[in-house]
Amino acid sequence: MAIGWYLVVSALIFAIGAAGVLVRRSPLVILLCLELMLNAANLALVAFSRMWGGEDGQVFALIVLVVAACEVTVGLGLIVAMYRRQLPIDVDDLRELQG
Amino acid sequence: MAATTFGWLVLLCPLVGMTVIALGYNRLPGRSPGWIATAAIGLSFCFAIAMLVAVLNRGSSHRELTSSLWSYATTVGVGAKLEILVDPLSIFMALVVSGVSTLIHLYSISYMTSDRGYSRYFAYLNFFVFSMLLLLLAGNFLLLIVGWAFVGAASYLLISFWYRRTTATRAGIKAFVINVVGDVGLVLGTFFIFTHTGTLDFLQTFAAAPHVFHHDSTDLVVGCLLLLVGAFAKSAQVPLHTWLPDAMEGPTPVSALIHAATMVTAGVYLIARMHPLFELAPTAADVGAVGGCLTLLIAGTIGLAVTDIKRVIAYSTMSQIGYMIMGVSAGAYSGALFLLMAHAFFKALLFMAAGSLIGAMAGDQSLDRMSGFRRAMPFTFGCFVVGGIALAGLPPFSGWFSKDDILAYLNHRGGGFEIMGIAGYLGALLTALYTFRMIFRAFFGDPCPEAKELEEGHLAHAEVPTNPQTGESEDTDVGFPGPEHHIAEREWPMKIAMGTLALLAVVGGALQVPGVDDAIRRFLAPTFAGSPLAAREPSTGADWIGLVIGAAIAAVGIAIAYRVWVLAPGTATRVRERLAPLYQLFVHKWYFDELIDFTIVRPAAWFGQMANTVLDRTLVTSIVTDGTVGVVRAGSAAVRRAQTGFVRYYVALMLLGISAVVIYFLISS
Numbered sequence: 065m066a067i068g069w070y071l072v073v074s075a076l077i078f079a080i081g082a083a084g085v086l087v088r089r090s091p092l093v094i095l096l097c098l099e100l101m102l103n104a105a106n107l108a109l110v111a112f113s114r115m116w117g118g119e120d121g122q123v124f125a126l127i128v129l130v131v132a133a134c135e136v137t138v139g140l141g142l143i144v145a146m147y148r149r150q151l152p153i154d155v156d157d158l159r160e161l162q163g
Numbered sequence: 164m165a166a167t168t169f170g171w172l173v174l175l176c177p178l179v180g181m182t183v184i185a186l187g188y189n190r191l192p193g194r195s196p197g198w199i200a201t202a203a204i205g206l207s208f209c210f211a212i213a214m215l216v217a218v219l220n221r222g223s224s225h226r227e228l229t230s231s232l233w234s235y236a237t238t239v240g241v242g243a244k245l246e247i248l249v250d251p252l253s254i255f256m257a258l259v260v261s262g263v264s265t266l267i268h269l270y271s272i273s274y275m276t277s278d279r280g281y282s283r284y285f286a287y288l289n290f291f292v293f294s295m296l297l298l299l300l301a302g303n304f305l306l307l308i309v310g311w312a313f314v315g316a317a318s319y320l321l322i323s324f325w326y327r328r329t330t331a332t333r334a335g336i337k338a339f340v341i342n343v344v345g346d347v348g349l350v351l352g353t354f355f356i357f358t359h360t361g362t363l364d365f366l367q368t369f370a371a372a373p374h375v376f377h378h379d380s381t382d383l384v385v386g387c388l389l390l391l392v393g394a395f396a397k398s399a400q401v402p403l404h405t406w407l408p409d410a411m412e413g414p415t416p417v418s419a420l421i422h423a424a425t426m427v428t429a430g431v432y433l434i435a436r437m438h439p440l441f442e443l444a445p446t447a448a449d450v451g452a453v454g455g456c457l458t459l460l461i462a463g464t465i466g467l468a469v470t471d472i473k474r475v476i477a478y479s480t481m482s483q484i485g486y487m488i489m490g491v492s493a494g495a496y497s498g499a500l501f502l503l504m505a506h507a508f509f510k511a512l513l514f515m516a517a518g519s520l521i522g523a524m525a526g527d528q529s530l531d532r533m534s535g536f537r538r539a540m541p542f543t544f545g546c547f548v549v550g551g552i553a554l555a556g557l558p559p560f561s562g563w564f565s566k567d568d569i570l571a572y573l574n575h576r577g578g579g580f581e582i583m584g585i586a587g588y589l590g591a592l593l594t595a596l597y598t599f600r601m602i603f604r605a606f607f608g609d610p611c612p613e614a615k616e617l618e619e620g621h622l623a624h625a626e627v628p629t630n631p632q633t634g635e636s637e638d639t640d641v642g643f644p645g646p647e648h649h650i651a652e653r654e655w656p657m658k659i660a661m662g663t664l665a666l667l668a669v670v671g672g673a674l675q676v677p678g679v680d681d682a683i684r685r686f687l688a689p690t691f692a693g694s695p696l697a698a699r700e701p702s703t704g705a706d707w708i709g710l711v712i713g714a715a716i717a718a719v720g721i722a723i724a725y726r727v728w729v730l731a732p733g734t735a736t737r738v739r740e741r742l743a744p745l746y747q748l749f750v751h752k753w754y755f756d757e758l759i760d761f762t763i764v765r766p767a768a769w770f771g772q773m774a775n776t777v778l779d780r781t782l783v784t785s786i787v788t789d790g791t792v793g794v795v796r797a798g799s800a801a802v803r804r805a806q807t808g809f810v811r812y813y814v815a816l817m818l819l820g821i822s823a824v825v826i827y828f829l830i831s832s
Contacts (some may be wrong), residue, residue: 094810124277155809158810
């Protein structure tokens, strides 16, 4: 199968993720959408790696997974903290960087 | 040991003394800093004598020795060496300086007893003596300039010694600024000479000078005139003299040591040291002689009018140094240096006696308030009279032989110099007048309250210490004069110092009596060996005629003073009223302060003001600084609006940016 299809799917997923980040206001959904974007990139990486027959792309994808896991941990931690402090769960209301 | 080794030791003693006293601040008990300082200078004097003996053991043509410890830099002919020159002239000066300094240190031990800055005072004083000896023993221009500047700094420190008196600090600044003008003159003069001779070393310079300079060549004249600026500033000659009367704000022993006996004679020493150059540049030498002549007359007339006793002596110092400058510039080297030595003795003595008198007046210096101290302070009175007679020049005191030695030379040399000789005799009349005005006003007449108290054994004590210049009351804490005053009658160190100087002032003249002996001329001969002017000495007969005229003039002056201030006490007031404009001129010190203020200080202050308002405020602050700040502020205000805090907005911008970059690369590839 040509690489084009993989890339199209990847681009679509990325676009969906980006659109989600842009339009949704709940931090939880934004995190999910970020995951989508990262995994779209992963898909492209793995596809290219298959195309060239090397392992570099796969390694990159693994690293992205690790980073994504870290990012989700921090993000979810933040959301839990916000919830505990009874802050609004809405990124548009959380505009000021104040403790 | 070689003479130069002793030369280094002469320098080392005061330096060690200064260091010990400075480091032992607050640890040395009681009067011990004073004794350490005195011992250091006394030792220095002993080494100076050893230097003299060592040099006298050599043949008269081998008496110029140099010694160099190390060299800082040797490039393109600049031999920047730590080098001393030991020759009869420097030995003579070192002997005078260290000898008189020892006595003044001794006097200070008592005089400064109750001052809170006791050890600071002696550290400064030792530093001064070190600097002065460095100046005198320097073997090249570089070290001379170093010593010259050090001496100015020491003078500043000691004038402003009572640093919480505003008058004293202002006087210190004035002295320092004028001295720096002199330093600049000295450095530039050195440069003019160095560019031609290519060496900084004195002896090499003098050896090279006749070959590289024509007679009276422009560069040499300019160089020598610049050296004269240095000499005039240091020696308080017109028009750079205004700092010296103000320098009397310092403690009285400082006035005696620095502003009478030693530092102010540095200009005389400089001209004497540079005599081979000045003889090649007669124009510059003539300017020096005329300057000295003017100073001796102007200072003499001011001395007649001012009433502050220390300032009268200060003007007298200027006048006497005028004689010396006139003498060395005209070629009467041995006479001028003889007067320098005699003057150091009797002027230090006069200042010490004045200090004792001021002590008895509880710090008051005005002649208007002093009278009748003759019976209350017999010792001080005796010393003051001895100093006064020596200054006025009655036989057989030292001032008589020395001053008239210069005047006889001037009259003998001829060619216009007779006019200066006559001016010198006029100055001698003024000298006798103002000296005995002081003596008659302070010691004769009805005793003032302080004198009466003292006759009964009570030393006057000011309830509230005041500044004698402004009358402001002041503290006796650190930075002011101490609470107690000391008079020679009650303090043996003061008595010894004054007694020794009085003795020297009487017998010092015996060193050089025309036709009998001339120890000073013979001793100094190797230094002035190559000088045609020094060889042109007047005959013994002419010398004696000069001496008789001088004595007669001094006697006439004293008689007039006696008539005016003792026999008919109202005369002075009548004369003052009849010659009101002249009196105003004298009492305002010939308006030199006002003139300098008007021509230099005001324009400089105006320029500073202008630089502040126009250059600094308008140009730098409003355009350069505020302009930059404005640009940054406007830029950040524009950028700040992008910072909304909406996360999604940032994401959108980021996506747009990245898309733009991607599209750009897609298109450009």
